[in-house]
Amino acid sequence: MNDFLVFDHVTKRFGAMTAVNDVSLSISKGEFFSLLGPSGCGKTTLLRMLGGFERPDSGRIYLEGKDITDLPPNQRRIHTVFQNYALFPTMTIWDNIAFSLKLAKKPKAEIEEAVDNILEMIQLSDQAWKYPSQLSGGQKQRVAIARALVDRPSVLLLDEPLAALDLKLRQHMLIELDTIHDQVGITFLYVTHDQGEAMSLSDRIAVINKGKVEQLDGPAKIYEAPASRFVASFIGDTNFFEGEITAIDGDYCYLAVDGFPQIKAFNDKSLKVGQKVDLSVRPEKIRVTLAPPLPEKGASINVFPSTVKDIVYQGVYTKYWIESSGLRIAAIKPHSRFLLDQEPITWNDDVFVWWHPDDGYMVEVQ
Amino acid sequence: MDTWRELVDPDYPAIVWNTLRISFEITVWCILLALPCAYAIARMPQRWRAIIAGSIMLPFWTSFVVRVFAWKTMLHPEGWLQSCYFVFLRVRAWLFDWLPGFLQDFFVWLGFAGSGPIDPASSTILDSEAAVVLVSVYSFLPFAIMPIYTAAEKFDFSLLEAARDLGARSFYAFRKIFIPGIRQGVVSAILMVFIPAIGSYVIPQMLGGTNCVLIGNKIFMRAIQNRNIPHASALATLMAVSVLVPIAIAMWWKKRQDAIGRKRLEEQTARTMVGRV
Numbered sequence: 001m002n003d004f005l006v007f008d009h010v011t012k013r014f015g016a017m018t019a020v021n022d023v024s025l026s027i028s029k030g031e032f033f034s035l036l037g038p039s040g041c042g043k044t045t046l047l048r049m050l051g052g053f054e055r056p057d058s059g060r061i062y063l064e065g066k067d068i069t070d071l072p073p074n075q076r077r078i079h080t081v082f083q084n085y086a087l088f089p090t091m092t093i094w095d096n097i098a099f100s101l102k103l104a105k106k107p108k109a110e111i112e113e114a115v116d117n118i119l120e121m122i123q124l125s126d127q128a129w130k131y132p133s134q135l136s137g138g139q140k141q142r143v144a145i146a147r148a149l150v151d152r153p154s155v156l157l158l159d160e161p162l163a164a165l166d167l168k169l170r171q172h173m174l175i176e177l178d179t180i181h182d183q184v185g186i187t188f189l190y191v192t193h194d195q196g197e198a199m200s201l202s203d204r205i206a207v208i209n210k211g212k213v214e215q216l217d218g219p220a221k222i223y224e225a226p227a228s229r230f231v232a233s234f235i236g237d238t239n240f241f242e243g244e245i246t247a248i249d250g251d252y253c254y255l256a257v258d259g260f261p262q263i264k265a266f267n268d269k270s271l272k273v274g275q276k277v278d279l280s281v282r283p284e285k286i287r288v289t290l291a292p293p294l295p296e297k298g299a300s301i302n303v304f305p306s307t308v309k310d311i312v313y314q315g316v317y318t319k320y321w322i323e324s325s326g327l328r329i330a331a332i333k334p335h336s337r338f339l340l341d342q343e344p345i346t347w348n349d350d351v352f353v354w355w356h357p358d359d360g361y362m363v364e365v366q
Numbered sequence: 367m368d369t370w371r372e373l374v375d376p377d378y379p380a381i382v383w384n385t386l387r388i389s390f391e392i393t394v395w396c397i398l399l400a401l402p403c404a405y406a407i408a409r410m411p412q413r414w415r416a417i418i419a420g421s422i423m424l425p426f427w428t429s430f431v432v433r434v435f436a437w438k439t440m441l442h443p444e445g446w447l448q449s450c451y452f453v454f455l456r457v458r459a460w461l462f463d464w465l466p467g468f469l470q471d472f473f474v475w476l477g478f479a480g481s482g483p484i485d486p487a488s489s490t491i492l493d494s495e496a497a498v499v500l501v502s503v504y505s506f507l508p509f510a511i512m513p514i515y516t517a518a519e520k521f522d523f524s525l526l527e528a529a530r531d532l533g534a535r536s537f538y539a540f541r542k543i544f545i546p547g548i549r550q551g552v553v554s555a556i557l558m559v560f561i562p563a564i565g566s567y568v569i570p571q572m573l574g575g576t577n578c579v580l581i582g583n584k585i586f587m588r589a590i591q592n593r594n595i596p597h598a599s600a601l602a603t604l605m606a607v608s609v610l611v612p613i614a615i616a617m618w619w620k621k622r623q624d625a626i627g628r629k630r631l632e633e634q635t636a637r638t639m640v641g642r643v
């Protein structure tokens with residue numbers, strides 16, 4: 001079941017540059033799978049190999065057990081929603097959507113029914129006889145999706161489909177994409193460099209860096225248990241403490257970090273003494289207070305005194321930049337009535353920074 | 367008025383028809399050749415495009431008449447083009463025999479084919495209609511490539527990928543997406559070739575002999591050789607009319623198509639909206 005779509009050690013080079021480096025992935029049927037990575041990491045190249053527009057230099061691609069590596073694009077049951085939509089400007093919306101059905105020489109009645117139904121699904125029935133240039137960005141987007149979905153491909157590839165839309169529309173389209181995926185039950189392979197999109201839509205995410213898969217997991221796992229320093233810093237904000245394990249205490253361990261007292265961390269990977277690690281602590285897990293935390297808690301948490309350097313008000317929360325032993329630490333704090341009663345923190349205040357050992361996550365350094 | 371009456375020469379309808387037919391042939395060949403050329407150039411890397419586009423204009427550095435003279439030597443009865451011409455005639459005759467009788471008659475009537483069998487002695491490529499078409503296509507091809515290339519350069523080639531992605535073979539994508547996408551360029555190319563082809567007289571004069579006399583030659587003959595200026599200008603008017611009539615028909619046709627298209631849209635909108643209420 002898990003080998004519906006398989007990349008088997010796929011490599012692609014452009015001249016001296018390796019765009020995709022020995023990637024192996026297995027995607028299951030009906031899954032919403034995301035490829036997430038910074039610009040230029042090879043996401044589009046992966047999709048283009050799947051669509052049939054690039055040939056891998058080595059490795060094979062299988063769909064439903066069949067080797068499709070050498071098939072031309074028109075013989076693959078895979079359709080793409082292109083980054084720039086690529087709607088045919090000389091055809092009406094209706095004809096754009098009917099394109100693949102007409103190619104398959106379906107009977108006229110069947111084509112009309114299928115196109116009318118999908119137009120209804122994307123709520124554009126009244127725009128059917130306009131030309132693409134007469135539509136808004138979000139509408140074009142929906143037409144591009146409908147055009148690629150109408151003949152029920154095995155896989156739908158979406159290459160940053162929301163990149164050109166504004167924030168509000170993007171959030172709206174995210175929900176629509178999710179709905180559409182639930183309705184059609186087709187495997188979606190979604191490419192993006194926006195972690196928010198990937199996190200909110202995907203069943204699983206492959207984080208890609210420099211042509212290699214860094215981590216393949218569900219969204220929560222990727223956020224909470226990043227496999228590498230790259231993943232931790234690419235997905236959301238984080239603070240890194242670079243140190244070495246000096247002692248083990250049951251499920252926990254102690255780290256020596258330059259300029260800090262001992263830091264306690266949850267050692268879920270059973271790392272050994274002497275292992276060099278990067279400890280990642282997310283800003284929302286760090287507390288900043290004027291008074292030290294209560295003593296009975298103080299026994300098991302990491303606490304150190306430091307100074308507030310910068311405060312950035314961001315509506316939903318306030319972000320504090322705190323300097324401790326030459327390291328700038330970011331912490332965020334939501335607003336609420338309870339917190340207003342406390343004495344407000346301002347620039348250059350001496351504060352206490354603390355977090356629970358379970359809230360840090362260690363990544364090994366090779 | 368007398369000059370107009372003189373125009374009712376039994377020769378003239380045939381000459382006008384020949385001129386239109388040959389110009390049409392030239393245009394079709396030019397467009398057919400220019401489309402793949404322009405496509406290929408537009409897909410080249412940026413650096414190559416300028417070089418190739420420049421070299422297409424290269425022939426214009428030498429005189430037109432000199433180039434036609436060069437062709438005259440190349441078309442000499444002992445040259446290799448002559449042999450090609452024979453093969454061409456044979457193949458054409460062979461294909462012609464396959465056609466049903468009424469189509470044969472139709473082609474003869476249109477003037478696309480002769481009715482008699484091939485006579486090797488008299489079928490020289492020099493002084494034939496084929497020579498005129500060949501050299502005209504050669505001369506006018508840059509005028510066809512340039513507008514098409516200009517349109518093709520602006521064409522978004524990812525549309526072809528989108529069509530391939532949705533299941534189209536390359537040629538289908540070329541025909542259904544690329545050609546409509548560069549329609550403007552094709553229309554100007556047709557005009558750029560068809561109009562000078564109708565007015566051309568140097569090429570038929572030098573290469574067509576007596577077998578291919580076009581309206582341009584007649585005007586030239588009347589005006590320069592016979593010094594009959596009124597007659598020549600009447601002919602010129604006739605020619606202008608014969609160019610304008612097909613263009614007018616084409617425009618009327620386009621209008622009609624647009625009207626049909628609009629009606630279709632209205633009907634289809636009505637259809638999609640039914641059952642939605």
Ligand SMILES: Nc1ncnc2c1ncn2[C@@H]1O[C@H](COP(=O)(O)OP(=O)(O)OP(=O)(O)O)[C@@H](O)[C@H]1O
Pocket residue numbers: 014017019037038039040041042043044045046193
């Ligand atoms: N046709 C090509 N020729 C040469 N190099 C290429 C080609 N296509 C892609 N590359 C290179 O391969 C690398 C990966 O490109 P790719 O388009 O896959 O990135 P991406 O992850 O999709 O980035 P983005 O998020 O910006 O779209 C880039 O460094 C790019 O320069």
Ligand SMILES: [Mg+2]
Pocket residue numbers: 043044045159
């Ligand atoms: Mg890309």
